[in-house]
Amino acid sequence: MAKRERWQKNFSEWFSDILRDADIMETRYPVKGLFVWLPHGLKLRNSVLGIMRRLLEESGHQEVLFPQLIPENLFKKEAEHIRGFEGQVYWVTHGGHDKLDVKLALRPTSETSIYPMFSLWIRSHADLPIKLYQVVNIFRYETKMTKPMIRLREVTTFKEAHTAHADADEAEAQVMEAVKIYKRFFDELGVPYVVSKRPPWDTFAGARYSIAFDTLAPDGRTLQIGTVHNLGQNFAKVYGLKYEAAGGKHHYVYQTCYGISERVIAAVIMVHGDDNGLCLPPNVAPIQVVVVPIPYKAKEAPVEQIATAVKNELATAGFRAHLDDRNLRPGNKFYYWERRGVPLRLEIGPEDVAKEQVTAVLRDTGEKRAIPRKALGTKVKQMLDEIAENLRERAWKLFRESLKDAPDLGATKGIVKKRGGIARLPWCGQESCGKEIEEQTGGDMLGEELDGAQAPAGTCPICSKRAKTSVLVAKAY
RNA sequence: GGGGCCGUGGGGUAGCUUGGUCUAGCCUCCCAGCUUGGGGUGCUGGUGACCCGAGUUCAAAUCUCGGCGGCCCCA
Secondary structure: OOOOHHHHHOHHHHHHHHHHHOOOEEOOOOOOOOOEEOHHHHHHHHHHHHHHHHHHHHOOOEEOOOOOEEEHHHHOOOHHHHHHHHHHOEEEEEEOOEEEEEEEEEOOOOHHHHHHHHHHHOOEHHHOOEEEEEEEEEEOOOOOOOEOOOEOOEEEEEEEEEEEEOOHHHHHHHHHHHHHHHHHHHHHHOOOOEEEEOOHHHOOOOOOEEEEEEEEOOOOOEEEEEEEEEEEOHHHHHHOOEEEOOOOOEEEOEEEEEEEOOHHHHHHHHHHOEOOEEEOOOOOOOOOEEEEEOOOOOOHHHHHHHHHHHHHHHHHOOOOEEEOOOOOOHHHHHHHHHHEEOOEEEEEOHHHHHHOEEEEEEOOOOOEEEEEHHHHHHHHHHHHHHHHHHHHHHHHHHHHHOEEEOOOHHHHHHHHHOOOOEEEEEEOOOHHHHHHHHHHHOOEEEEEEOOOOOOOOOEOOOOOOEOOEEEEEEOEO
8 A cells, every 4th residue: 555656757658647647637638738628537626716705805805707818918018028928929810710909919918908907996095905816818828848737738726826016015914914815725735835936037026036835746756836927016017006195106016926827737647646646635635535335245225325325324414425336246346436435434334234233445545444334424434534644744754855955056956867766955046056066967046935044054155255155956847 | 948759449549650351359348148246257149439631552551741639858
């Protein structure tokens, strides 16, 4: 149980196999970088989104929905932004047989569609702050190799929040709130992460600075799973987002935006999986408990009857329960549901009937437990909580072990090349040295850890000057 | 950005070098029936494929070119 050989050594293969075998995603859609969500996968996606929506609503965000198309003139207003995105934009150039007078961009992100509307909505300080979000699909013309859920030409699950504030401090505080929300989000999913401030050359196009969350895939590569940007007044000035202050003066607003994509679902799948397939955290598992009857010949009736009763009891108690009464051998069903990541399985056979118990099997460890029928509800709840906790701890343990201090360039290179996780090394803070580190190690600089209180020990491995800070470097997806 | 490899039933593959014997083999999945039932039950039967287009040829899964799609390596 919990064997993780293929999961780790052959991760790429494991991942694409599991998307198919667990009915998550159909990867054969005949357009590069576009994929189909299957029922089981979509339920998982929607559960994950449910957590996100709850956290955002709790913190005063409101959901909106903007159009998919952005006119060229609006899209091209902010120079930095265009420079970052123009190479990846899909353009709609025709309507039927007519060539459009103004080309329309399929949004690669929505700043340029949302902020022009902000300029109509924001009149006075009383209109601020604005905290909106939407969950949409976006298109990016990726030239690199695409990968389901990870590198897409159509990101189908793009949660983007956009805020506007009266002053810089408030915007700064909003950035910190967003970081806090995302931490809670990933914590609820048991997905480990490190938060870092991206270096200037990897900052979101048009932002003052960017903060990013990264997790680790089983193959030792990092996966960026969330970003938070402080936009300052860049967009406000371009789109004319001004408000009237109490004294009657007009000021530009300060803005932030932050986003999460289906990469987070990829993260849930990868960090909790094993060689038998998925292992989903109970709070997002489409099926939390599967009941498998074991109908020995001539003893089918009581077994089936009790299995049904157990399933109904759990459903009534609010668990997502499923009874598998297919005419298959039990072992076959066990593998089937394990592959799909159902966290808890209850077996009911003649022996359980006789003893007024059910046999519970925990997906993460494979442990079997006899549960008295009478205690069913409370025990199931306990076991699901236990699985959630265990998954989180197991994932975090591996993550922590994979974040290593690297005293010099050689050590960093070793970690990056072997894809052994994330290296932490000293840095002088100069861009030229940073890029040289990336060049020489073949890794990507994630940036300076946000919570990293550790002293910047040692010297910059490139220029040998005293280090101003320490940064994380890894092979990134 | 540069280089290489690949595309055969739903999945994995054999066949391609040397065009014909391919009416395309095998494993798995799937469907039907019986059997079985606490970790992939067994038997019998069945459905299902040469990525698309053009070319060479008497003849193309096989050779050539283009498109689409996938994978890998380097930067």
